[in-house]
Amino acid sequence: MGDRILQSRSDNTNIKYFGAYKRWECFIKSHGFSALPADSIHISLYLNSLLNKGSSFAVISAAVYAIKWAHNMRGLPDPTTNSFVQNLLEASKRTAKKPVYKKDSDTNLSNIFSQSDDLLVVRDLAMILHSFSGFLRCNELSNLHCCDVKFAEGYFTVVVRKSKTDQYRFGSDIVISKGGTAACPYVMLKRYIHIASINLESDSFLFKPVYRSGSVCRFIHKNKPLSYTGAKEAILKRLSLVSESKNFGLHSLRSGGASIAANNGVNDRCFKRNGRWRSESSKDGYVADSIERRLKVAQNLGI
Template sequence: MEHASFVEEAIGDLIARDLVVVCKEMPYVVNPLTVSVQSNGKKRLILDLRHVNHHLWKTSVKFEDIRLYAAVWRIWDHGGTSLEAFKREIAELPGALVGYVSLLPQLLAESKASSTTKGYYQGFVRWKDWALKKGLSEVECFPARAIHVALYLACLVQHNATSSPVIQAYYSLKWAHSIIGRDSPTDSLLVRNILEGAKRRLSTPRNRKDPITPELLESMYSANYSDKDLFSQRTICGCLIAYAGFLRVSELLSIRMCDIEFSESHMTISIRQSKTDIYRDGDHVVKARTYTKLCPVSNLERYIDIAELILGSDRYVFRSITKTSNGFILRDENKPLSYTRMRELFIQVFSPFVSDISKYGLHSLRSGGATSAANLTVADRIFKRHGRWKSENAKDCYVKDSLEERLLVSRNLGIRQYAGWSPRLQFIQVFVCFLALGTNRDCRRNVISFV
């Protein structure tokens, strides 16, 4: 065997260092050893785990949480601000509890979503940098005074075209003061009124995306469907599921095979986490079999069959695709499709059927399903639960009422024409009355007044 002496020496070294153990019985799984020789002649012993790797899920370790804990600790211990505020309480703690004080910043960092905490901390840092440049001291920066915060917001108004930076700064300072248990200058009427003034001055009209209609879905399906075509079926399936389930794109792309259950009349999709599910309790969305070509259940079953996915596995349903000589296959990497790629696919399939694709986005699928359900008079309670909205206002923002629904208001104000009287019939009746009355002007005037 080539490199036999090196292999024996390397294994002996591993045994001596208690990094491996000698098995007296034949193990169930045996992986081969290989030797890698580098360009400088140095040899390395390699355990070949290529077959084992097919059964492992690749995960990435993020250190964002650690950074957030450190950021919150810096605010909590800013110049001894918070520790000084709780100095008496901390001094009176038993020795066994003092060690737990360091846990407080961790829990404070987790009191909101990590992205929210990160944004608030960056907003606080921007405030501090501005205050120091303007000549305020460290003590005056935090806790902040209402007049200083009002001036800061006023400066932001002068240098921004929208109110978003002003709102971000307001809530960043509110959050920073809340985690140290101090009164926030954002509670001052002065600062509140400055914020309202900023919103009014920098307000811009909302540009909501138009909803996708069933007609657009049918046109998209007819143009892109191809038997056994994984590429087109993935896009069709994603659009139909998002439309029928009122799904956000983040919820759609995070679906795994173990989240799906099929039955004779419907399917159930488990939503592990959602924008409105802050405590990660989870929820379920049910979709009925419609027995049409746009049926989300049958299209998902077709996609699973083409992609050779396995029900119950931890694999993401919508993943990247690789083109081969025999067609398309899903990549082995268990990573969901990106938002950017899903948006590109959406634009590609709907562009031929709309005059301005910029008026549509991935959220158009969620609002399209909600609009169709609302115009078909689905009960509000069921409608709200299906879309997982927390409030009525949030639900109503997704619905675009049809022209016929809006005309019902003016048609039911007591000023409509008599039941059964069409405009043409009214004209005929008036004309007959005129013929019957001849030249009697008073009678004619009474008929016109009656009609």
């Protein structure tokens, strides 16, 4: 029954809460008090100590919700509803909030490697264009299977089995059109599939780690997805050729694709569906309006 209760939240959420709870447990036990059940005043002192260390709102909120989660899992009264705890949580939004810097994005790499048939290079380009055009998060990209891709005339469909915004695993599909430039995701993916001899009926991961030995470049034998670190290193290495790598992050591709689509007037409902956003605020956080669109505000005031 315990395993079933844990399944009320996603695996990633449980891992996050468990880590935050263990940090709370270590803190309070070092002072000789109980972590479970916890006393509200002790939680308040813990949050205050985190704020004194300069912890961000994300760390503070994770601590509060982890303690709440641990008590709920045991059927114990929730000590985080105390006004001291709630006020400290609210205070952390103001005192610990750090400015958010959206990363820039650039996918103008295809011309540089237009003649390359190196598996590693073409895999990286396919990942970049895939993420850019499909507004994909890193974990959505790495968890794609070969059979999740279906080609049609002039476009291909990608099935996203697991997404941050799809807690009940209904799955969603993305359609990506064929383009007319060297940076066409349709052509690049076809090229990658050909070079890697990928079987689209296979349930193997689409983007896997690659090893190089002399002139040989091949997938590793084990069927495992590319890790976050591996994907980050591969993508930043390519993007650094066209701009300073410090201006990029893995979310650059999702944010960059979303911004260009929004500024080119893509239908809002289709735009939101392509990015799998649950709320308007989440969607808007990814879009950097162009100066032309921003100027239209004053231009339409009739002055």
